[in-house]
Amino acid sequence: MAECNSSAPAIAQFATMPQYTPKQEAILRGAVRVFLQSGYAGTSMDRVAAEAGVSKQTIYSHFQDKEGLFTALMERMTIRRFQTFLGMERLQGEPALLLRQFAEGFLNHIVDDEYVALLRLIIAESVRFPELAKLYGRTVIQTGRQLMTEFFQQHPELGFTDAEAVAHIFIGSLVSYVLAQEIFYGKEGFPLERDRLVESLLALLLEHGG
Amino acid sequence: MAECNSSAPAIAQFATMPQYTPKQEAILRGAVRVFLQSGYAGTSMDRVAAEAGVSKQTIYSHFQDKEGLFTALMERMTIRRFQTFLGMERLQGEPALLLRQFAEGFLNHIVDDEYVALLRLIIAESVRFPELAKLYGRTVIQTGRQLMTEFFQQHPELGFTDAEAVAHIFIGSLVSYVLAQEIFYGKEGFPLERDRLVESLLALLLEHGG
DNA sequence: GTCTATAATCAGATAGAC
DNA sequence: GTCTATCTGATTATAGAC
Secondary structure, eight states, X not given: OOSOOTTSOXXXXXXXXXXXXXHHHHXXXXXXXXXXXXXXXXXXXXXXXXXXXXXXXXXXXXXXXXXXXXXXXXXXXXXXXXXXXXXXXXXXXXXXXXXXXXXXXXIIIIOOHHHHHHXXXXXXXXXXXXXXXXXXXIIIIHHHHHHHHHHHHTOGGGOOSOHHHHHHHHHHHHHXXXXXXXXXXXXXXXXXXXXXXXXXXXXXXXXXXX | OOSOOTTSOHHHHHSSOOOOOHHHHHHHHHHHHHHHXXXXXXXXXXXXXXHXXXXXXXXXXXXXXXXXXXXXXXXXXXXXXXXXXXXXXXXXXXXXXXXXXXXXXXXXXXXXXXXXXXXXXXHHTTTTOHHHHHHHIIIIIHHHHHHHHHHHHTOGGGOOSOHHHHHHHHHHXXXXXXXXXXXXXXXXXXXXXXXXXXXXXHHHHHTBTO
């Protein structure tokens, strides 16, 4: 039973977060800001130490090296996002209302500066740290898509023959909108307001085959 | 007329590519591989020099510094992608056929390893080089969306009240699919085949309100 | 213009005092 | 466990020969 079964889903390995001491928490809190701002290679351990208010050697006494600190931090942030999704349990309600709530809740409450920064950093380091990207894919993305897939399956009146594909279209439209707005256009002006995206997305899904 | 009008569209500034000497071409070709693989901070000028087959000083005699080399390289790659879009001129044809051709053409021909790597690098460096991300947004993304918006406007029988929003949904679904597949899941298995995405996407758009 | 060699700085990691 | 001080190697950029 203690054997590591490599065919077990990765989620099980990360469903519980490791506990950290207050000192380790301070280090991680300092590391968040620097890594999210400057990326892995652009972050120096000196700056992490300064930001966390500890000495560099203290970091090395709690984490093996820079890679160990980075992966511990990223796994923690990923699992946290994952657990907020798990808190939703199951999506229920009238499609017209629930889909609107999901879309607006995602755009207005789930997405914040830290969400965008985490997404950007995972994408940025997906060559050097491919396992972190896969962890995010198998937990956050897969869970969100699964929730939406089950919802569509429970509503055959919507007329979707491939609930999983529609779930991707729905969530992918929202995520790509955030990426476009926050990264490719910048704060000063995006020619597509949130409401317009939500209205057209709902119209496509709800008036499908109607 | 020689004055720089800051309200002019950014595209005009970059519609023509600067010409480079053969030596500069060699440097840029070497730089592509290293920067796309390792990111900005993770790339050393020594490795660029080795990859390009020139000495480091030769690079500095042609480009101001590391930032100058990086921005020149990224602008060039962005403009190239932009110009392949411009080559399309205007989208025409029966919606059921053209939308399928566009989606499959994007997934099977436009998207390759270099496309993904460029997208990843622009996202990764959008904090340090926000202007590069905006250049990509105002050229590649805006052009693609504009082409699709005009197509939808020329086909009112599809019943879309907001062609621009639907254009984002169409293209955003494709781009987010590529990001999910290539970055968040990895090569070894993605639970949603391309055909399923295309079929559901076309069904949503063509059977809308039908 | 291009190269080799070097300057000056910075970063990851460690030693040793307390 | 925590800190100050330090080591070692890598990195950006430049000097000077050809």
